[in-house]
Each structure stands twice: as structure tokens, then as C-alpha cells.
Amino acid sequence: MANDTNVLTQIQAALPGLSKSDTKIAHVVLADPEAATHASIALLAQQANVSEPSVNRFCKRLGATGYPDFKIWLARSLVAGVRYISQVVDPEDTVTTYPGKLVDNTVNALLLAREQLPLKTLEVAVEHLDAAGRIYFFGMGTSAAVAQDAEHKFFRFQTPVTTHTDPLMLRMLAAGGSQGDVFVFISHTGRTEAIVDAAALASASGATVISLTAQDSPLAQVSHCVIGLEAPENTEDYLPMTSRIVHLVIIDILVTGVTLKRGEPCIEHLARIKESLLPTRLPLNRKRTKT
Amino acid sequence: MANDTNVLTQIQAALPGLSKSDTKIAHVVLADPEAATHASIALLAQQANVSEPSVNRFCKRLGATGYPDFKIWLARSLVAGVRYISQVVDPEDTVTTYPGKLVDNTVNALLLAREQLPLKTLEVAVEHLDAAGRIYFFGMGTSAAVAQDAEHKFFRFQTPVTTHTDPLMLRMLAAGGSQGDVFVFISHTGRTEAIVDAAALASASGATVISLTAQDSPLAQVSHCVIGLEAPENTEDYLPMTSRIVHLVIIDILVTGVTLKRGEPCIEHLARIKESLLPTRLPLNRKRTKT
DNA sequence: CTAAATATGTAATAAAGCTTCATATTGAAC
DNA sequence: GTTCAATATGAAGCTTTATTACATATTTAG
Numbered sequence A, B: 001m002a003n004d005t006n007v008l009t010q011i012q013a014a015l016p017g018l019s020k021s022d023t024k025i026a027h028v029v030l031a032d033p034e035a036a037t038h039a040s041i042a043l044l045a046q047q048a049n050v051s052e053p054s055v056n057r058f059c060k061r062l063g064a065t066g067y068p069d070f071k072i073w074l075a076r077s078l079v080a081g082v083r084y085i086s087q088v089v090d091p092e093d094t095v096t097t098y099p100g101k102l103v104d105n106t107v108n109a110l111l112l113a114r115e116q117l118p119l120k121t122l123e124v125a126v127e128h129l130d131a132a133g134r135i136y137f138f139g140m141g142t143s144a145a146v147a148q149d150a151e152h153k154f155f156r157f158q159t160p161v162t163t164h165t166d167p168l169m170l171r172m173l174a175a176g177g178s179q180g181d182v183f184v185f186i187s188h189t190g191r192t193e194a195i196v197d198a199a200a201l202a203s204a205s206g207a208t209v210i211s212l213t214a215q216d217s218p219l220a221q222v223s224h225c226v227i228g229l230e231a232p233e234n235t236e237d238y239l240p241m242t243s244r245i246v247h248l249v250i251i252d253i254l255v256t257g258v259t260l261k262r263g264e265p266c267i268e269h270l271a272r273i274k275e276s277l278l279p280t281r282l283p284l285n286r287k288r289t290k291t
Numbered sequence C: 001c002t003a004a005a006t007a008t009g010t011a012a013t014a015a016a017g018c019t020t021c022a023t024a025t026t027g028a029a030c
Numbered sequence D: 001g002t003t004c005a006a007t008a009t010g011a012a013g014c015t016t017t018a019t020t021a022c023a024t025a026t027t028t029a030g
Helices: A007-017 A020-031 A033-038 A041-048 A052-061 A067-076 A098-115 A119-131 A142-154 A167-175 A193-204 A243-262 A264-276 B007-017 B020-031 B033-038 B041-048 B052-061 B067-076 B098-115 B119-131 B142-154 B167-175 B193-204 B243-262 B264-276
Strands: A134-139 A161-164 A181-187 A208-213 A225-228 B134-139 B161-164 B181-187 B208-213 B225-228
Touching (some): A007 A020, A020 A033, A020 A052, A033 A067, A033 B067, A052 A067, A098 B243, A119 A181, A119 A243, A142 A161, A142 B142, A161 A167, A208 A243, A243 B243, B020 B041, B020 B052, B052 B067, B098 B243, B119 B181, B119 B208, B119 B243, B134 B142, B134 B193, B142 B161, B142 B181, B193 B208, B208 B243
Parallel strands (some): A134 A181, A181 A208, B134 B161, B181 B208
């Protein structure tokens, strides 16, 4: 079976074009995938009111070599209790249910992102960042925190780096960009006007423009290097976004990429920085005296 | 089989006390768990140079009902190619390997956190935050970005909320705290002196102190409500931390908790806020004219 | 309405996994 | 060291499970 796609998603996608028996089987599996992984072919056939060979054929049609193989793939779609299909938090949820759902959704977003990591683009971005004389991060709203995190990480390299959220500051800096400057714009939608305007300005100024945003968005169109991920949109208004988590991991990837590129000296430098923080720390479990 | 623990971890933990045959089987499974999920009991027995019943007994000893059941549990430990065991990025890694590793590690951290979510504590924290007259978030270094994210999310409620990183500001605000104030301290280690001092001050002032930090850390000891998660430490200096991601998801949980608690009017309020952002957005795929 | 194609079920076959029992190995007491 | 008990391992037969081959039913196109 193709190992790049999730079985549950695959079944759901195939559902419309399925035959009568296959539809019945699909429904039983989707209704309780967990149970299906433990059922024998006979039991599943019975639950779906079809014959055993029908179940077998169903599995093969999905790309598995047979029923046991299908069960293995199915099991892999159920991560330690995590449903691979996005779960919506609703008003009926209690403290025992919604925290798990939120974690699940985040994990799902990451797994989805993992499958479509634009490695080539990441490599190019790392090259630009490594060669940069100066790095600017921009993000507004939720992405402001991501930009701040990025600054905090890149600050550890010797390259000057700053973060901004003020649109005017942003325009001025972008307009004054020059070769060797790298502007990184972070925007989930890629449609925040101030960000898109600034990116266009920066691009025109001769600087390199990297963006973490939605593929084919207006921001993507004015960027030299687009790290575009199709994060599942959260339709519910009151559901926090998972995309910023994905963006943060992308930042991790970029930081790691630059670190690996620079090699040993860079790692030593990072170790020194880490050491510099030690005096700000209390020993573990020390009882405090002063208040 | 106990569904709360990962099979690979479980095998690794049991390894020392295993018999000769069981050790051989364990090694074969750990060497390539992926392959093991597809192997028949006969093949696995052959690869480990043991008999088939030995494999069967091995599975049962681990809590499975038999070999097929074991394979299912094993498959669930391998999330869409993600190894459930933390992977260290090393200098030999290339762009084709390290991004996946970083995502995997993040996913693993989240799955680990999911298993040990302190639901009761989260519920209490949500109650405090819901009832708060004023909310303060504090975080330094990497946690500053988490605090900022938290502010951005909680800002959407009607409760006044601020974030600070300045230690002096922090002390002053903490000392001046009063009943109804909720201070949320975010610190991976729980040993940043400035944060611990401030938390102690805030606690003494009559305010409620919630902390997102390591269990049993100095910070935890001076907090009323400790959301403590044992995030796997990243030993490598140049590896970005996964704990901040877990903290962000905890923030999501708290935000969602408060939202659910407040019910319909709150959701309406959030929808209004979301609407207010629309004019800042460009339509999708619009070609830009001005630069 | 008929014929080909497709889908489904029945029954036989093959494969995989499990149990029982015999043998070997280990460990503790003497 | 030797003996005995406890535990571990393997061989063979047995049971369960899955697959294949074939027959029957259903659909679809002409």
C-alpha cells in the first residue's frame, strides 16, 4: 500500500465510487477503525453483512496485499489513540475530551506537514539564511509570536536579526533592503495586506524574501522562496490554530539547517551561549530562602 | 495490551530482564519494527533464530493476545513513518533526513504529553483564568514567545491581559498582585531565578499563581496550580526545544477550556473579533497592483 | 431485452498462528 | 559438584484465519 497516504482518509476519498458491498465495509471500518484492527475477517464481514472474500477484495483494492496487511495500515492511521481525522471541539466536550482532541489535531497537522515538507525549498531557504548579512522576521497577530521565537533562535547565530510587527517600521525596513538582507515573512493566510505590501517592497529592493505562508497566496506570489504548507483550516471560530505550531517546527528546521551547514564552530558557539545562561538558573529542587 | 504505553518503549524497558530467546526477538523487532509489522510469525522466528512458539510467548508476555495482536500494537507505535523513539540530529544528517526527525521529535513530545495531561489541574487552571479579573503572562527566552502567544489568545476574552519579560516590571507587578489577579509563569526548566522570585512574590501578594513548568521544579514549589509536564530534555545543544510546542498546545487547551466554560456569548464575541480582521486581508489570489 | 462486464457469495484450499507435550537449560540447595 | 525443581525452548499436530477458484447474481451498455 502507498505509504504516503492515510488509510482512513483514503477510504473516505474513495467512498463515492465504491460498490454496494465495499461501501458497507467502508462504513463499518470508518465507524470504528480501532475495532476493525482487532476484528478477524469473518467478524468484519459479518458486521458489514458481506462475505469474507468481499472484505478481502476491498483490502486489495485499497492497495494492501490482504486483510492482515490492511489491518496493519489501518493501525498505523490510529496513533496511540489519536484519530488521524481532524476532530472538532464542540460545546458538549468536557475536560476529559477536548484536551486530547486539541493535541490530536496538532499531531495530525504535523504529520500532514511532514508528508509534504518542501525539502528543496527548505534547503534553499537555509542557504539564504546562512549567507545572510542581516535577517528580519515579520509576523502579525498569531504569527508575531512565531516571529519572536524565530528571532530568539536565530539570534544565537552571529548574524544580526530583528523582529517587527509595526506595519510602518515594516514598510521602511523593507523599502531600505539591499542585497544580503533576508526578510522572512510569516503569515498563515498570506493575505494580510501590510505583510504582502512589505514583502513586495522588500523584493523590489534587492533583498531576498522568504515566506512561511499558504501556497499560492498573494504573499507567496511576491516571495523568492515560499515555504508553503497546506495546513488544514480550522473552521470553528473558537478553535485555536494549529498552523502556528507547524510554522514553529519549520523554524526549528531552518535553525537546524543553518547549524548543520556551519558545522563544528557554530555548535561550539551555541554551547557557549547556553553556558552564559547558567547563572540565571537555580539548582534543581533547591529550597528558596529569600522571597 | 495496555494501551497507554508504546510497544517499542515497553520492549526496550523490559530488555534487561528478558530470557535468551526473548532478547533475540526483541532485538530483531527493535532493529526494524517496520519490517516486523509485515513479517509472519515464521519469518520473525527465523530471523531471530528461535521457534515460532517463542515468538508467540514473547508477544503474550508483552500483554498482547497473540502475534497478530502484537503486530497491530507495534504498527500503532510507528506513526506514518514516525519512530516513537526520540531521534537525535547529528552532523551527518542531510536535508532529506533532519527535517523529518525534527517533526518526529515534536510529535513524540506531544504524544507523550497527551498521555500525561493533568486534566484535573487543567480544569482548575481554567476555572481560575475564567474567574480572573486580570491575567498576566510571564516568560523569558524561548518562553517569551509562548507568553506572547498566550496573551494574543487570551486577549480575545474581555479580561485584561498583559505579557512581560522585563524582570523588574515582573517583580513590581508580582508584588502588587491582589485577589482576582492570575499570574501565569511559563518556564521550561522552572529554574530561571527571576521567574521563580516573581512567582514567590505574586503568591505572597494574594494573587493566583499558575505555572507551566517542570514538575517539582523550584517554580512549581511556589505555584498554586502547576501544569507540570515531563518533556523529554533535548541533550544536544543545537537541537531546538520541543517543550515550547507542548506549552503552546497547553495554552490552546486553556483557551478552549475558558471558551467552553463561557459558552455561546463568548463564541459570538470571538466571531466578532475575527470579523474585525477581515478588512486587513486581501482576497485570495488577487494580483497585486500597487507595490 | 440480451449479452458482456462486473460484483458477490459459496465452498474448497492454503496459510498462519496456537497449543500441547517433550526436551533442554538454568539456578538453587545440599 | 550433583541433584532436583523451575523455567525456557522447540517439534509436531491442531485450530483458526485468510485466500483462491469457481459459480451465481447483478448491473450496464447496446
